[in-house]
Amino acid sequence: xxxxxxxxxxxPLSDSGVIDHFHVAGxxxxxxxxxxxxxxxxxxxxxxxxxxxxxxxxxxxxLLYPGAQLQTSWIKDLVSLADPCNRLxxxxxxxxxxxxxxxxxxxxxxxxxxxxxxxxxWASDQLGxxxxxxxxxxxxxxxxxxxxxxxxxxxxxxxxxxxxxxxxPRVPECxxxxxxGSVVLAENLESELAATTLAPYEPMIVVGGGQTGAECVLxxxxxxxxxxxxxxxxxxxxxxxxxxxxxDFYRPSYLRFFHGLPNQKRLDYAADQxxxxxxxxxxxxxxxxxxxxxxxxxxxxxxxxxxxxxxxVDVINSHGTTTLWCEREWxxxxxxxxxxxxxxxxxxxxxxxxxxxxxxxxxxDAAGEPLLEQDYSIRWxxxxxxxxxxxxxxxxxxxxxxxxxxxxxxxGAVIVNSLLNREVFSIRDEHVSTVWS
Numbered sequence: 001x002x003x004x005x006x007x008x009x010x011x012p013l014s015d016s017g018v019i020d021h022f023h024v025a026g027x028x029x030x031x032x033x034x035x036x037x038x039x040x041x042x043x044x045x046x047x048x049x050x051x052x053x054x055x056x057x058x059x060x061x062x063l064l065y066p067g068a069q070l071q072t073s074w075i076k077d078l079v080s081l082a083d084p085c086n087r088l089x090x091x092x093x094x095x096x097x098x099x100x101x102x103x104x105x106x107x108x109x110x111x112x113x114x115x116x117x118x119x120x121x122w123a124s125d126q127l128g129x130x131x132x133x134x135x136x137x138x139x140x141x142x143x144x145x146x147x148x149x150x151x152x153x154x155x156x157x158x159x160x161x162x163x164x165x166x167x168x169p170r171v172p173e174c175x176x177x178x179x180x181g182s183v184v185l186a187e188n189l190e191s192e193l194a195a196t197t198l199a200p201y202e203p204m205i206v207v208g209g210g211q212t213g214a215e216c217v218l219x220x221x222x223x224x225x226x227x228x229x230x231x232x233x234x235x236x237x238x239x240x241x242x243x244x245x246x247x248d249f250y251r252p253s254y255l256r257f258f259h260g261l262p263n264q265k266r267l268d269y270a271a272d273q274x275x276x277x278x279x280x281x282x283x284x285x286x287x288x289x290x291x292x293x294x295x296x297x298x299x300x301x302x303x304x305x306x307x308x309x310x311x312x313v314d315v316i317n318s319h320g321t322t323t324l325w326c327e328r329e330w331x332x333x334x335x336x337x338x339x340x341x342x343x344x345x346x347x348x349x350x351x352x353x354x355x356x357x358x359x360x361x362x363x364x365d366a367a368g369e370p371l372l373e374q375d376y377s378i379r380w381x382x383x384x385x386x387x388x389x390x391x392x393x394x395x396x397x398x399x400x401x402x403x404x405x406x407x408x409x410x411x412g413a414v415i416v417n418s419l420l421n422r423e424v425f426s427i428r429d430e431h432v433s434t435v436w437s
Contacts, residue, residue, distance in 0.1 A: 024419065025148055025158035026050040027139070027353070029130045030059065031405060032391040033164030034123050035078040036412040038088040041127070043416055043424050049156065050127075050164075051148060053135030057121035062187035063212065064117060065219050069110040071211065071240055071281055072405050078123055082413035082425045088123045097122065109283070140355040146386065162389045162415060167347035167403065174314050175207070175343060182322040183315075186212050186344040189219065198339065200224040205324055205336050207231045207312055208344030211240070214280045214288060216342050217304055221291050226303040229336050231310050231326060240279035245434070249276055249399060250406040252429040257436040258399040259374050263365075266396050277400040278346075310334070315341075349393050349403075372397045375418035376411060389415050 023046025026033040033050050040048050075081070077090035086092075090111070094100035103115070111119070124130045138149040145157045169185050184192045186208070198204075204225050206216045209232020217230050230237070248254055258266060292302040310326040313333070317323075323337045352370070354362075363371045363379040370378040370390060376398070378388040391411060394402035401407045413425035 019154055020049070020156050021145070022047050022049045022156060022158045024048045024160045024162055025146065025156060026162045026164055027136050027148070028052055028164035028166055029054075029057075029124060029132070030164055030166045031078065031120060031408055032166070032411070033162060034088075034120060034127070034130075035408040036162055036164070036391070036415055037127055037129060038078050038086060038123060039083055039409065039412045039425065040416050040419075044419060046159070048129055049158075050130045051134040051136050051155070052130060052132050055133050057117075057124045057130075057132070059117040059120050060113070060187060061117070062185075062190055063215065064114045065190075065215050066222070067218070067287070068113040068215050069108065069281070069283075070113060070116055070405065071242075072110065074108075074111045076406050076408070077119070078412075079409045081407065082409040082427065088126060090119055093119050093122050136353055138353050138355055139358065141358055141361075141382065141386070144386065146388075159385075160387045160389075160419060162391065163352070163393075164391045165350040165352070166392060168350050169343065170346045170348040171343060172207075172312055172345055174312055175341070175345075182317055182339065183341045183343060186216050186342055189216055189342055192340065193223065196340065198225075200226055203227045203229060203336070203338040205229045205231065205338045205341045206344060207324070207341060208346065209234055209237050209280075209308065210278050210344065210346065211280050211284065213344035214284045216344050218284065218288055218291065221288070221295075221303055226295070226299075226301075228304045229307055229338070230304055231307045231312065231324075231336075233311050234308060235329070236308050237285065237306060238275050238279045239282050239285055241276045242282075246273075246276040248432075248434045249273055250401045250404065251432070252407070252410055252427050253432050254436060255398055255401060255407070255410075256374070259397060260437075263396070266399075270396055270400060273400055277404055307336075352390075369393070374398075375414050377415075377418060387419070389418075391415075 023044050026037060026048065029050040029052035037048050037050055074090050078088055079086035080089050094103050134155055135150055136148050137151060139161060140147040140149060145159060146161050147154050148156045148158065175183055204220050204227065206213050206228065213230065217228055220228050258269065288304065292304050296302045309329040312324055313327050314325040315322055321337050321339050322341055323335050324341060325333055325335050327333055361381040365371055372390055372394050373379060376389045376391060376394065377383065378390060380388060392403045410427055413427060417423055417425060
């Protein structure tokens with residue numbers, strides 16, 4: 001293949017005058033692409049590199065609250081469900097860092113978020129193939145290779161691309177109009193509280209009835225705030241459905257069944273199953289209710305007012321405070337005023353950085369999203385010689401497990417198998433009691 005030269009005088013990844021070329025380039029170095037890279041190690045015919053715009057390893061740094069845990073088992077790490085002997089397993093991380101006995105004796109039901117963030121940083125360091133500080137602004141295609149562009153220069157080229165961009169906070173339209181000083185994203189709550197002087201008796205508003213919203217509420221309670229309004233759209237602050245039958249949705253056998261359903265049926269099922277992914281952990285709800293009750297015993301009132309069945313529809317900023325208007329599902333409006341409103345209103349996929357020329361070569365759905373095959377590859381003109389895989393973007397095509405951490409290693413293994421056109425990893429899911437079809 002012909003060499004390429006830089007579009008700008010910036011030094012390339014290598015010290016030579018030629019841009020580095022990789023067999024596979026991963027865009028993003030979060031759990032999804034780290035899992036893929038860990039499983040691809042020693043199997044692909046050429047090098048793999050991951051590019052991430054952050055300056056170093058990080059995973060939701062603003063949400064690593066004390067006591068916050070994942071909602072998945074520790075065995076659902078980067079590799080174990082597909083390759084349990086892989087050196088980048090969570091168990092090997094615990095053993096090689098000398099933490100295994102402390103972790104076991106703490107008797108966690110799931111991995112603390114802070115521990116998981118450190119595990120990802122450890123895996124990144126062990127791989128040695130992650131290039132931080134490389135924000136890929138555009139991906140283009142030139143004859144026989146992908147061009148990974150940062151700003152106005154080609155940073156690297158690759159035969160294949162695996163996208164793992166993760167998600168970004170979803171902000172309701174009415175709240176996006178509020179001034180930045182009065183509305184803060186959940187992931188920025190810690191830094192905002194450190195920089196702002198707020199008295200414990202001042203009202204605080206948390207919008208979003210899921211796990212992140214509940215953790216924000218508990219964080220405020222632990223800091224001594226005593227007038228917290230927790231607003232959610234559902235009829236109640238719903239717990240995560242972690243039952244055995246709900247977990248059947250997070251099995252490779254169900255993913256295969258789900259992908260073969262008609263599009264409308266997939267939409268219906270994803271909506272019906274949402275609480276198997278987006279509910280609040282029972283432990284978190286119990287901690288919140290107990291904090292409320294114990295405060296009632298000590299002080300005569302509970303610090304958290306639970307406000308379900310409400311939808312934020314408007315905001316008004318005035319004299320340093322913000323008034324939030326909510327529509328109640330049974331009718332009428334109500335207002336809540338505070339100096340600070342915390343948004344925990346869910347997440348959505350980040351925009352894809354493909355050039356317009358590339359997008360025109362892809363098959364897309366009615367919403368303009370690229371169509372995904374069962375192996376997470378995009379249908380486009382230059383496959384199979386040059387392939388594109390999308391991770392964390394198949395909620396409707398592959399089910400709720402896709403943007404979830406549960407089947408990271410299964411998805412990574414499927415992509416490795418597909419790239420090599422053979423079964424390197426055997427994804428066995430036998431003894432299924434539930435008959436889907």
